Structures are given as structure tokens and as C-alpha cells.
Amino acid sequence: MTSDESKTNPVLNFFSLSDEYERKARFLPAVLTVLVALPVAMAYGIEMMQFITLLTTGVGIGAVLAVGISHLASALGNRLQKKLWPDWPYDGPTNQWLNPENDARSQQQKKQWYRMIKSLTGLDIARLAKSEDKAEVRLAINDAVSKVRSRLWKHDGNGTDLVRLRNIDYGYARNLTGLRVIWIPTAILSFAGCWVAWWRFDGHILWAVLATVLLCILPVVGIFVLPGYVRQKADYYAEAFFAAVERINLEEQTRKSG
Secondary structure (H helix, E strand, O other): OOHHHHHHOOOOEHHHHOOHHHHHHHHHHHHHHHHOOHHHHHHOOOOHHHHHHHHHHOEOHHHHHHHHHHHHHHHHHHHHHHHHOOOOOOOOHHHHOOOOOOOOOOHHHHHHHHHHHHHHHOOOHHHHHOOOOHHHHHHHHHHHHHHHHHHHHHOOOOOHHHHHHHHHHHHHHHHHHHOHHHHHHHHHHHHHHHHHHHHHOOOOHHHHHHHHHHHHHHHHHHHHHHHHHHHHHHHHHHHHHHHHHHHHHHHHHHHHHO
């Protein structure tokens, strides 16, 4: 931010300081987690909407809170990622599809990718695949993926926009699922609190019913649905990644032949 911009926009603003990934993959899941507590807050007359408005506008103290909950979402998302793929990144879809011992993709497809990746990075995975040093193969694959990813972020078009979109989708699904350790207990406490408010303090039964519905839905979604959804999004990212590799490689070949 330039000095002129600082003068015209002196208030700390989360949305001007963050990128699309930060907002959609980290901040949005965190806000949805906060919203789970809305029924119990309303049942007791707590002005929670003011807090949510402050948070979602991302200005001043709201920007500080937005950054904080975004990092919490990221931390819990990474924690979930290690549970789904204990040897991350080596057992993630993008790396595994290149592993010669993995049968998720055909050997013929892998050989095509090996040639393209060698052309783009200089790393010869095909040669290493013939050796018995599995650890070196894993490291070479990860280095190749990292180098290709770095090139993708520098490209516009050629499928890289889809890679970015899939990356955001995966981050959102992962972080939202990681936050279940917060929003499931919150749903339980909200359920109990809303019914106590209705029974003891003449609270509105609408909030108790809403909290009950959330308690019936959220644990099922969080435990049984979302983990598979995260894996699916990881696969979609890998598909977009390799599609972009093929497009960029074709572009390179066309440039050389031209």
C-alpha cells in the first residue's frame, strides 16, 4: 500500500489486505463457525449481530478479529489435513498420481506427465522410478510438484485460473471441516442453552427449534460427509493441476517449434 493510499484509507481493512484465498478459504469458514452460536445468542438477547457485522466488514478491530479467526481456520484445517493424509504432502493426490507404485492413474499417463515435468523442471522422475530408492523418488516428485506449482502461479490463463479456483475450493472444504472441533461443540451448547432459555427464562421457542435442527444436521455433516468432500476437492485440484501442466507444456513446445 502506498503512502497516498494510506492517507485516503487510514482505517485498517482486512479485505484490502487479504487475497481471495484468505477471504474464501480461511475467513468464510471461520465466519460460518461463529454463526453456529447465533441461536443461543439471540435466545439470551445478546447483540451478536453487531459483532458479526463488525467481523464481516473487516474494518478496524474487525480486521484484527478477521485475521485471527482466519489463522485459526488455517491451523485447524492443516490439522485435519494431517489426519486425512498422515504423510502429507507425499500421500496427497497430486504427489501420489505421479508415484510409480500408485495405481490411481495408468502407467502410460504417468509417463506422459514425467516427460512434461522433465521438460518444465529438468527433474527426471522416470529415471528415478527405475531405481529402488523409494525415498528419493518421493522427494523428487515433491520437488517437481513444487517447481511446477511455482510456475503455474506465474502464468495467466492456460488452465491456471482453474487451478487457483480448485485450490480455494479445497482450502475452504479443508478449513471448514477442520473447524468442526469448534462448531459441533458449539451446536451442542447452543441446543442446551436455547432450551434452558425457553424453559427458565421465557425465551423464544424459535431459537430452540433452530438450535435443535442444527444439532441434528451439523454433527452428521461434519463427521460423515465433509471428510469425503475434502478428499474429493483434493482430487479436483490434482486434475486441474495436471491439466494445466499439459497446457503449459503444449505452449512451450509450440513456442520452441515456432
